[in-house]
Amino acid sequence: MGTETGTETGAAAEAGPGVVVFAGISADPIDTAAAWAAVETAATGAVVTFGGIVRDHDGGRGVTRLGYSAHPSAGRRMGELAAEVAARHPGTRLWAAHRIGELAVGDHALVAAAASAHRGEAFEACRDLVEAIKHGIPVWKEQHFSDGGSEWVGSA
Amino acid sequence: MTARRTASVLIASTRAATGAYEDQSAPVISKWLTGHGFDTSQSLVVPDGEPVGAALRALLLLDPRVIITSGGTGLSHDDLTPEMTRPLLERKLPGVMQAIRSAGLADTPYAALSRGYAGTAGRTFIVNLPGSPRGVADALAVLDPIIGHICDQLEGSHGH
Numbered sequence: 001m002g003t004e005t006g007t008e009t010g011a012a013a014e015a016g017p018g019v020v021v022f023a024g025i026s027a028d029p030i031d032t033a034a035a036w037a038a039v040e041t042a043a044t045g046a047v048v049t050f051g052g053i054v055r056d057h058d059g060g061r062g063v064t065r066l067g068y069s070a071h072p073s074a075g076r077r078m079g080e081l082a083a084e085v086a087a088r089h090p091g092t093r094l095w096a097a098h099r100i101g102e103l104a105v106g107d108h109a110l111v112a113a114a115a116s117a118h119r120g121e122a123f124e125a126c127r128d129l130v131e132a133i134k135h136g137i138p139v140w141k142e143q144h145f146s147d148g149g150s151e152w153v154g155s156a
Numbered sequence: 157m158t159a160r161r162t163a164s165v166l167i168a169s170t171r172a173a174t175g176a177y178e179d180q181s182a183p184v185i186s187k188w189l190t191g192h193g194f195d196t197s198q199s200l201v202v203p204d205g206e207p208v209g210a211a212l213r214a215l216l217l218l219d220p221r222v223i224i225t226s227g228g229t230g231l232s233h234d235d236l237t238p239e240m241t242r243p244l245l246e247r248k249l250p251g252v253m254q255a256i257r258s259a260g261l262a263d264t265p266y267a268a269l270s271r272g273y274a275g276t277a278g279r280t281f282i283v284n285l286p287g288s289p290r291g292v293a294d295a296l297a298v299l300d301p302i303i304g305h306i307c308d309q310l311e312g313s314h315g316h
Contacts, residue, residue: 016182016183016199017165017167017182017186017199017200017201018199018200018201019172019173019200019201019202020173020200020201020202020203020207020211021173021174021175021203022173022203023207023210038174038175040175041175075206076206076209076210077210078210079202079206079207079209079210079211079214080210080211080213080214081214082210083200083202083207083210083211083213083214083215084214084217084218086200086211087164087198087199087200087214087215087218088198090197090198090199093175
């Protein structure tokens with residue numbers, strides 16, 4: 001971000017179209033560095049990334065692992081939501097992947113990245129992207145608790 | 157006072173989306189639309205294939221008067237812009253594509269290979285242009301005298 005404040009020549013890029021670099025479901029571990037690299041270009045002044053991570057507790061119970069399942073339409077819906085976010089944030093470059101399958105504590109369940117010429121738009125677009133995905137895609141998780149029980153809940 | 161008509165430019169290009177190359181067509185189309193009085197702030201670049209369908213459906217929710225796509229109309233395996241567009245069209249305008257291909261053929265025989273559609277979805281006119289800047293320029297010249305009338309008809313305001 002060091003060059004951000006000194007880069008005022010990116011006006012043309014700012015006014016350009018929003019870009020969906022990638023939006024989809026991943027059965028494999030998500031590479032956060034790849035997300036960053038995918039959104040950054042020479043016109044980028046700020047990159048904001050988000051990681052939704054499997055934590056070891058929920059509602060006072062210990063969590064050992066999660067299983068994520070997605071409806072077949074989830075990838076397509078994620079593309080639609082990312083396109084809506086890109087349309088709301090001209091000049092940003094967006095990347096988002098939601099993991100499915102068996103995840104352990106500490107694994108990344110959702111990774112999102114937004115790049116823009118300036119930090120304000122990158123922060124806003126990344127948050128908009130994450131909230132849209134969390135509330136809008138047909139993904140569910142089965143939480144396995146340390147006391148041996150389990151429950152199904154929406155991905156959010 | 158009438159609100160400014162909105163239009164979206166949708167660039168289908170995996171290389172442009174990944175930043176491997178700078179798309180040349182979007183600025184040309186945006187400038188043309190602006191010249192015809194459209195607000196083009198809601199424009200997108202997405203990778204070829206399924207993301208094009210997702211982006212079209214997302215843009216239609218915004219009810220723009222026009223969506224112009226560029227790219228993905230050829231025969232490469234991920235050139236799927238026509239396949240993504242066709243299910244969304246309620247009424248097709250084959251004559252528009254015929255005119256665009258005819259204009260393109262004056263420049264290059266490859267114009268015959270563009271598989272794009274034109275048509276309407278609700279009050280939105282959608283047209284698939286090729287990805288090449290030259291193909292875009294030829295198509296815009298065809299649309300130039302008819303875009304206003306298309307929008308008038310979609311809005312139900314026949315000025316005669």
